[in-house]
Structure formats: structure tokens, C-alpha cells
Amino acid sequence: xxxxxxxxxxxxxxxxxxxxxxxxxxxxxxxxxxxxxxxxxxxxxxxxxxxxxxxxxxxxxxxxxxxxxxxxxxxxxxxxxxxxxxxxxxxxxxxxxxxxxxxxxxxxxxxxxxxxxxxxxxxxxxxxxxxxxxxxxxxxxxxxxxxxxxxxxxxxxxxxxxxxxxxxxxxxxxxxxxxxxxxxxxxxxxxxxxxxxxxxxxxxxxxxxxxxxxxxxxxxxxxxxxxxxxxxxxxxxxxxxxxxxxxxxxxxxxxxxxxxxxxxxxxxxxxxxxxxxxxxxxxxxxxxxxxxxxxxxxxxxxxxxxxxxxxxxxxxxxxxxxxxxxxxxxxxxxxxxxxxxxxxxxxxxxxxxxxxxxxxxxxxxxxxxxxxx
Numbered sequence: 001x002x003x004x005x006x007x008x009x010x011x012x013x014x015x016x017x018x019x020x021x022x023x024x025x026x027x028x029x030x031x032x033x034x035x036x037x038x039x040x041x042x043x044x045x046x047x048x049x050x051x052x053x054x055x056x057x058x059x060x061x062x063x064x065x066x067x068x069x070x071x072x073x074x075x076x077x078x079x080x081x082x083x084x085x086x087x088x089x090x091x092x093x094x095x096x097x098x099x100x101x102x103x104x105x106x107x108x109x110x111x112x113x114x115x116x117x118x119x120x121x122x123x124x125x126x127x128x129x130x131x132x133x134x135x136x137x138x139x140x141x142x143x144x145x146x147x148x149x150x151x152x153x154x155x156x157x158x159x160x161x162x163x164x165x166x167x168x169x170x171x172x173x174x175x176x177x178x179x180x181x182x183x184x185x186x187x188x189x190x191x192x193x194x195x196x197x198x199x200x201x202x203x204x205x206x207x208x209x210x211x212x213x214x215x216x217x218x219x220x221x222x223x224x225x226x227x228x229x230x231x232x233x234x235x236x237x238x239x240x241x242x243x244x245x246x247x248x249x250x251x252x253x254x255x256x257x258x259x260x261x262x263x264x265x266x267x268x269x270x271x272x273x274x275x276x277x278x279x280x281x282x283x284x285x286x287x288x289x290x291x292x293x294x295x296x297x298x299x300x301x302x303x304x305x306x307x308x309x310x311x312x313x314x315x316x317x318x319x320x321x322x323x324x325x326x327x328x329x330x331x332x333x334x335x336x337x338x339x340x341x342x343x344x345x346x347x348x349x350x351x352x353x354x355x356x357x358x359x360x361x362x363x364x365x366x367x368x369x370x371x372x373x
Contacts, residue, residue: 134291
């Protein structure tokens with residue numbers, strides 16, 4: 001199908017810069033020579049390629065002969081239900097409005113097979129599954145990139161620096177940058193600090209790790225980096241400051257957009273505490289981590305197996321005890337992994353397979369035929 005003067009309007013019900021999936025939609029449309037209008041809240045900047053493109057406008061035009069397509073990431077009414085009863089008038093109105101508009105569209109996308117079935121069975125809305133996939137810039141960081149990132153962060157977060165040439169993870173000797181043999185382990189998590197993630201689980205698991213690591217040899221110091229901003233960040237920061245860890249350091253940096261994939265690519269293990277308000281969406285942060293070849297410990301919910309396979313691409317836990325056990329097993333004899341070599345190789349192999357299908361290729365396969373039928 002050939003379309004002249006192709007124009008698309010992408011509507012983000014939220015902050016454009018903090019909606020990576022919608023940013024990726026825009027990038028994919030630009031790849032196919034669309035002019036793109038973006039509607040949303042411009043609280044933080046979109047990715048650089050969008051911000052600098054002459055084919056992007058941040059307003060909506062009235063267009064004739066336009067296809068109306070909705071991308072269901074989650075249900076708004078289920079998110080509202082986290083802080084309101086399901087009988088609340090706001091929740092009920094949001095549900096009616098969301099499902100009514102969903103039936104008016106020409107086509108729909110959704111993020112899981114579970115959501116596809118739910119949309120059709122409950123609301124008679126048909127949708128095409130478009131899984132999140134990592135773009136190309138989510139990849140394993142080189143040793144030089146790791147060293148540079150840690151020294152850059154050390155200007156604000158002094159925990160990242162031992163001296164001018166050494167970090168807790170890397171060192172420069174005779175002009176050569178290398179990983180330290182006795183380096184700390186880097187654990188990373190990202191969050192929007194909202195009520196659908198209970199970081200108390202991670203803090204309790206780290207306390208259990210600390211207790212065992214202080215008694216038995218073979219467990220490294222853990223640097224736990226938690227990125228992101230949101231309404232509950234200050235509350236958790238106060239709780240963390242009261243902790244008296246010896247084998248654990250918790251840092252809560254705000255990373256520049258280009259440094260986020262570098263941090264994931266530098267880490268040794270990821271943690272995801274997103275449990276989904278609807279039980280039907282998948283955490284994009286895990287997709288980002290997998291794109292960097294980073295195994296993830298993720299809290300379980302009913303459709304998580306569409307992304308995370310226990311002991312194949314990472315680990316699934318249900319409480320702080322299970323997460324603590326996974327941390328202790330993964331980091332014992334770090335960085336040699338002497339007791340879990342076979343498991344580690346299996347996970348690395350499966351993540352390499354996952355990395356073969358990136359966002360643009362996946363979008364061309366499953367989204368483009370819907371947009372240009």
C-alpha cells in the first residue's frame with residue numbers, strides 16, 4: 001500500500017518523555033516516512049531523535065480519512081482501583097469510558113495475549129498483540145563505558161568513586177581499564193515510585209542478604225541502584241537512610257536518558273517489583289534489562305510468564321524470602337559464580353536469543369500491517 005504525505009498523530013495520556021513505548025511508536029513511524037503529531041504532557045523531553053526531528057509536531061491537527069488506533073498498555077480504571085474502591089464513581093466512569101472508546105477505534109494494540117483475551121471476552125474489543133521489545137541502544141556496556149559512567153556519577157554520588165582512576169567495580173592500570181577482581185556486585189532496579197510497586201520487599205530481602213553475608217564468606221558487597229522518580233520516592237528515601245547496612249549500599253540516582261541503558265548494561269542482576277494493577281500488562285523495565293543481557297528477579301503475577309521464564313531468563317519470586325534466596329544464590333562466590341555456572345550460561349544463552357528481535361523489526365512485523373492495512 002502506497003500512501004502519499006503520510007501523517008500520524010500519537011496521543012500520550014501522560015508525560016511524553018516518560019512513555020518509552022509511545023516514543024518507540026513515533027520512531028518507527030518516522031522510519032517509515034510519516035510526519036508525526038504528538039499530543040501529551042511535555043514534562044520531560046522525549047528521546048533525542050524525536051526532539052530533533054523536523055517531522056514531529058507537538059499538536060493535533062484535524063485530519064480527514066484518519067485511522068483511529070488505540071494501544072492498550074494497561075487499564076486506567078485498574079490503576080485508579082489501587083487507591084479507590086472498585087465501586088467508586090471515578091473508577092466506574094473510567095471503565096465505561098475506556099471500554100466505550102475502545103469499541104470506536106478502527107484497530108487496537110495491546111501488550112500481552114492475556115490482555116487480548118480479556119479485551120475480547122469482557123468488552124468485545126479486538127486487539128493485535130504488540131509485545132514490547134528493546135531498541136538497539138539497550139545492550140551490554142563495554143568496560144570503558146562502565147568506567148566512564150561510574151566516574152561521571154561519582155561527581156554527584158560519591159559512593160561510585162574510590163579514587164580518580166578506581167571505582168568499586170572498575171580500575172585503570174597503566175592506561176588499561178579493567179574489572180576489579182574484588183569488585184562489588186551491582187544490583188539495579190528502576191521504578192516510578194507508585195503504589196503498584198512495593199519496595200519494602202526489596203529492602204527486606206537486602207536485610208536478609210546482609211545478615212547471611214555478615215556471617216558467611218563468599219558474598220560480595222552489593223551496590224543497589226534504584227533509578228526513577230515518583231510520588232513515593234521521598235518516603236522510601238527516609239526509610240533507607242535509617243538502615244544500617246554494612247554489606248549493602250543503596251543509591252537512588254536520577255539518570256540522564258542516555259545513561260539509563262548504560263547502567264542496565266553495567267549491572268550484574270536486575271530486580272522488578274511491578275506486579276500490574278490489572279494483572280495483564282508486562283513491565284517494560286524488564287524488556288530493557290533483557291535488551292542489555294541482564295537477568296532479572298521479578299515479582300510474580302498471572303501473565304508474567306509471557307516475558308520472564310523462571311530459571312530460563314531470570315527468576316520469579318512471590319515474597320522477600322524468595323527474593324533474598326535468589327540474591328544469595330546468584331551472588332555467592334561472585335564474580336566466579338562457581339556453584340551456578342550451568343544456570344548462568346543457560347540464562348545468558350536465552351537472553352541472547354531474546355535480543356535478536358528488537359523493537360523496530362517487531363514493529364514492522366506486527367504493527368505496520370495494522371497501521372497500513
